[in-house]
Amino acid sequence: MSGGLRLAVLASGAGSNLQAILDGVHGRDGIEVVAVGSDKPGAAALSRAQQRGIPTAAFPLAEQADRAARDGALAEWIAGRGAQLVVLAGYMQLVTPAFLARFPHAVINVHPALLPAFPGLRAVEQALACGVRVFGVTVHFVDEGVDTGPIILQRALELPYAREPDDVLPALHAVEHELLPEAIRLIARGAVRIDPADPRRVLLEPGTAGGTSP
């Protein structure tokens, strides 16, 4: 995917991760958001996209026969816009295996925990119940499990006194807003590939993702 990248972004809520993508990578280095979709017709994410002149569409489950039909229509619309990478940015629906098969190793998600710890819903609440001192964010490829796909980037956040979600969420959202655009930039540069020796792991081109190269 070197040399530019056409993105579709899916979001269900306020769209702050979409905004980070629009502010941080859209229109730079050949990266373009070409479609923003939602399961919720009223999602603020759709307005944010429209303000930037980006085509939007909503695919509420209630208007379709079932999830397969909904995801089929969604995939058709995304593919029709020429998207090469689908970014789940606060999208509160599981995508079907057929949807994933349409975009192989090209659907990514941002999750508010250091996976494999605390997959699924209410990740920060799960972490607080365990009394952890380190929280974090993961950007990963989506597979057929719940937050089980190969990890692309992670970033940690040490909050040793956190007791309530509000002690964690604002800082964690700020990390998401950095990490998701960073992952998109790396994919656009061709710096991210599945490990040929182990398809559960992602290899990063050294020197691209911060930290210390080996």
Added chain:
Amino acid sequence: MSGGLRLAVLASGAGSNLQAILDGVHGRDGIEVVAVGSDKPGAAALSRAQQRGIPTAAFPLAEQADRAARDGALAEWIAGRGAQLVVLAGYMQLVTPAFLARFPHAVINVHPALLPAFPGLRAVEQALACGVRVFGVTVHFVDEGVDTGPIILQRALELPYAREPDDVLPALHAVEHELLPEAIRLIARGAVRIDPADPRRVLLEPGTAGGTSP
């Protein structure tokens, strides 16, 4: 435990965490290592302690009827030295419930992962197999499970290009050598207590453990 603390340290191997305790907290602020024990009579940790004039003893399982008898003798020796806190520092044996009952909420362990992720043996290998980008260290109270007790301190280490244990272990050991003495200092200062609302969680006195206070 405010105002001084008498420690027993148990180790099975080279004793680098014991050395960090001897260098970092022993003889300061009323903290004294009063006993160093091992399951292995030849453990280098014992020599390190002897060089500092600290009483040592080995309790190999083969010389006892069973684990209960071994841990009984070990607990008796530790209690006889007046230890108030037992530190497992690379101690490769599980301790029995009877041992824990003898030192309630006063046995701590250092583990080379961000628990609850990757408990048990070969934690770094487990993490590498999952393709994580963030490694880390946990100091926790020991309970009857394997690395399941309440978390005292954690510190993260971002190594996005790590592929082999040797890419991780030297840096992770350096974090252990900081974090375990730090936890001991906090316990000695009375800054660590079990959350009365939830005995699975540990509360830290704000401002004591680095990071940002709420």
